[in-house]
Amino acid sequence: MFIADIRKDFYEVVANQRVVLLVAPDIDALCACKILQALFHCDQIQYTLVPVTGWQDLGTAFLEHKEQFRYFVLINCGANVDLLEMLQPDDDSIFFICDTHRPVDVVNVYNDTQIKLLIKQDDDLGVPSYDDIFRDEDEEGEDSGNESDEGSEPSGKRRRFDEGAVERRIERQRAKREWEARRREILFDYEQYEYHGTSAAMMFFELAWVLTKDTKDMLWWAIIGLTDQWVHDKITNMKYVTDIATMQRHVSRHNHRNEDEENSLSIDCMRISFEYDLRLTLYQHWSLYESICNSCYTSCSFKLWTLNGQKKLQEFLADMGLPLKQVRQKFNSMDMSIKENLRDVIEESSNKYGMKDIRIQTFGVHFGFKNRFLASDMVHATAALLESAEKDDSETDTFIKALDALSRSNIDRLHSGIELAKKKLIAIQQTVASCICTNLILSQGPFLYCYLMEGTPDVKLFSKPMALTLLCKYLLKAFSLCSFAHGVLDVEKGTVIVVGIPPESETSDKKNFFGRAFEKAAESTSSRTLHDHFDTSIIELKTEDRSKFLDALITLLS
């Protein structure tokens, strides 16, 4: 069931209890987790934090902790599946789920006792009404009772009554069949597309605000959670802009203290500011030139993998009057005269080259003289840390490292994250260029398909879901307009990771149908697949089954 008052029904319930936090491996979940941890520290609520990377992990963690804990908080996992059936908990386990995955499973919505959803009821849900899906069992019992009665006493005298009763029975059965057919249709419509709702970090920030325990750190984490949804293309532009406006109100409320001239804060205090900044990834920590070459938006608009594209880029820079030497330097060392009006100058020139949205509304933070970061910088850095392909690090190790990087006291870790993010972006750019130039993208009828083989450089980087999804979206933008599926080989386990993303368009509602399609294709070909990720559009598949799986997918979607 949906929680009406998050303070009364969630926070005060767990106030004197011990809780388990099960957190999914994405940046929004990490931010939400940090906010919740900070709140729990304030009120000394004991908790245990367990990172979970997939459904199997979730099951194991639940089994390990169910004896000792009654309350489970699931962050960014668990809403889109029938949780009670999957975990088989005892009657006194209570689950609080704050998840951005939609559609929320109907059993989770209508269960009144054990599942509490920390989701706003009007959050773009469209849940079918109760009567359409669930039917009371009493009527069925009556039916079968009548039948057995009639079956056991067929006497001549009651034949006329029997006929009436038989007619009524047939009528009831027909109504039931109709109801079931309608139910199947409603459920199919409801569950066929997968998409995302409001950021979990924002939900928990609102809880903090209601408790008046919100701090600038929590606000910053909420902003990073929201930006993560935008960077990884999980929400529509409209929703992003609306949510930014909400965050802007909080930011102005927190910045109110800075206004006073006499009591201005020290430079070391954290300041969050609204920025209408460029869409060039990491440009303040890199050189402007590198950033333009490796950002998805600019690279695709210029088509930088072609010679023509390179020439256009040179023209673009010349048009703005930026000397190449300056532009290739580290951003911090560029001439002040160039940096002053940079954003306006770039916006003006980009309009000429067809890039209308080079600027985007976002937030930046700065504390101390050296430390200035934009929200998207933080997202890229933390994502790179979370999915770094170091040999010795298990997935929980990288989770811990990424979680640490979000604290202000671990700036070194953040900087190492930024370096990793730069490498990741360069790798993506190179792979995209090589895929397009060597025609690795095949058109399979209803979708485009690209397969990265074993010897491709940086393939280890792409065997992680978030990096792979970024690569897909980049490829798609570059190639544009069709929907897309992508596979990457993972040598150790002999499996392929397959990711599917929906068609790219300005007004797309980011609804992804690949989740269901993958399931059906796997069933029909009995391929050995592993649907372990919380996002249903990412699966692992045995290499041998790849071709028949693809064929099934093609027939399914055409």
Next chain:
Amino acid sequence: MFCEKAIELIRELHRMSDGQLPAFNEDGLRQVLQEMEALYEQNQSDVNEAKSEGRAELIPSIKLRHCCLLRNQRCVTAYLYDRLLRIRALRWEYGSVLPANVRFHMCAEELQWFSQYKKSLASFMRSLGGDEGLDITQDMKPPKSLYIEVRCLKDHGEFEIDDGTVILLKKNSQHFLPRWKCELLIRQGVLEHVVS
């Protein structure tokens, strides 16, 4: 040369300067004691000879042997005392139950000393702070908060706290627990205090 063995003992302790307790060097100690006995015997006979026959030229060698005896005594007592100090520190580090490998390094008399030290410390702690006594081995540094966040560095299995609740300590899980329940594990290196 005389007193070499005794210096060996001291060097052994000096090598482990971080407070670890090396194994009790029975052999070394016995050799030093034997050397002392031999020196004493020689001195006895020489003194008797010097007294009875008036041989004054024996006096320097008697003096030398006497100095060696004193030196050996000093080294051996320093060795034993330093070990006792280390064992005392173990009580504060590990609590009242020592791990088996540490106990293995102590000789029988040291074990006895340890249990008596435990008893006196316990009775002292009981005498403080009213009825229940005060556990002064907790909170070696003034605590900043009642609860701390800890991260588990290795799989430790289940951990039971005073009020009966059990926590599963798995690698890389984080917990928010009362300070006094975690201190021992932090000292042992199973948990790590996370400062955010």
